[in-house]
Amino acid sequence: MQKDFWALTILFLLPLCGSIAQEIQFELTKVDGQILKNSGFELVEVLDVQRKFTSIGSIYTVNNQQDKVKIKNGVPQGLKSFYNKSLQQTTTDRNIQIRVLDFTISEKRQSTSVASGELKIKFGYYLKGSFDPVHLVDYEAGITYKRSIHRTDLINQILNKGVTNSLVFFNDWIKNHATYNRKLAKSVKLEIVEKSRMSDRDTVFYDSNRPLNWNDFLDRPGRASRNNAMIFTSLAMEGSPFMDNGVLILPLEIKIYMLPGSSWVRADGKNDYSLNHEQRHFDVSRVAGNRLINRLNALELTPENYEADVNDAFFDSYREMNKLQETYDARTRHGLDRAAQERWNTILDQALKGEMEEIEKELIKGK
Template structure:
């Protein structure tokens, strides 16, 4: 009697224990695609679908509807297939794939036939230094009819769809790589140096043409104890473009004075005063030269070149203001003739490319 009760209990437990859902998995075929080379590496697959456990359900020969998935899981399966389908070659872009939609919806067409619709939508991103950069989306729809006994045909259709997505991405990168800024893998700075034509409101620095009294056009400040004031500054201009996968960044450093903001008293129009103001202009030119040298050797990449170039310019602008203050402070705005003579030498050396004394003064002036 005891044995019969125990057997009945086991039977009842087995009846109320939920059965594990059946699932069929298909494998991606590793046969080579019709591609000369693969110019990307899939570094990550992000499953962004709403329903993640499986791709959908399909019917089996026993007329059961079972879950259908990818061997090894969707993320790892796609990553391995993309990276193994074709040998990589050339400049490799690191790609992140977001699976937005990947679903099978199958219906029975009588007792022996099933039909299905497959929808795929992938978003491709370029791995960036800070965050992924969206490149392009791939969307495809496929439908099929099959014998209820041929579940393998579903895998064949899916294989074809995924192969096409690989070819789409590879072709898109190849077609866009030369001109699309997002795919550029290098940055090259090209320094533009040319003589500028002066305008009534702007006088550009010219080593062969020092400033003159006529370049001071503002009304003098009669309350000032100084004989003259010059307004000098610098700017950085350039518009980048893409050429054969490289971002070309032409940059021009402009050094100029503004006559409308510069003045000289009629009683102070001497060569000594003019030299002191010219040296302010020289200071700005020296800082501009230092900025040019820095830009030539900066380590830039497509993710950060704009920010780094802007930071370099702002650093140069602050350096210009600091060096002007040091120069005026030590010469007492030109009143100390001995200090003025010393600074004439320092600035002449710097204009010739020897920055040693200027750098020492900047260090002392901190």
């Protein structure tokens, strides 16, 4: 929780001389003409999220009077101008928002001629894009000092030093994190990974060179089902993105599998015709997986949208797989219609080769 320093800010009257607190305005400028090489960002917005007043605090001046301190053109515009003028103009890849969480100055009188003070700074840096800004990093620091009450010019140096430190910090942070921080990725590269996985008693992975056999059906037959056999097939997608020289690499493996422990066959249903019907259910899942790969390869991914778009493509394909399974069973009457079964054998053989015309028609018609 941020402390509200402004709750104690008042107009300070000096009854001895009858003067009223004044305002002193300072401009944020480059320190010693320092120009930094831009690490690839532009400050496009500054939000002063805590400040209730235009002043950032108060300092002592002549006659031991406390005067309010303001930034020329206000804190947001002052900071934005300072950052943009202090960076060498280069190609910028990232739009940055600063949220000013604290930027205050306060002083205590040490004697009639000396004041001690502290400048507090806390900035939150965010990456701006098409959606909500993404938090990158916070900068928090303070500068303590002592000065002659007559040297108000030192306040301007302290303010500029504090803001310069924040700029140097963030510019270095961008430079050091750009190659491996996912939030700073410039682009996304999708890679479909093909892996050969070994099947076992728990999971049988789809393999065109390894058709199903009845030993893959380990569950007990369902008492309430009239079918001779039942197979549980599905598809999954997994991958861990990583950064490579500023590019987000997204390797994705599409896994098609059946679960022996959830698949069963009755003793009197073990024949080649029934096994083919169950194999075709497995083929339907493979076709759905291939169509998912096509969807993924057609996506135009950006660092902002890649997660949502990839997940949408997966769930669309998952729903499509279930619809195809239901349509297949409805058309073949769970394999009882031999002519329909033969037709679907052909449809699926074509689809496995990438010819999806008949599959598209079946998806439109539904069950």
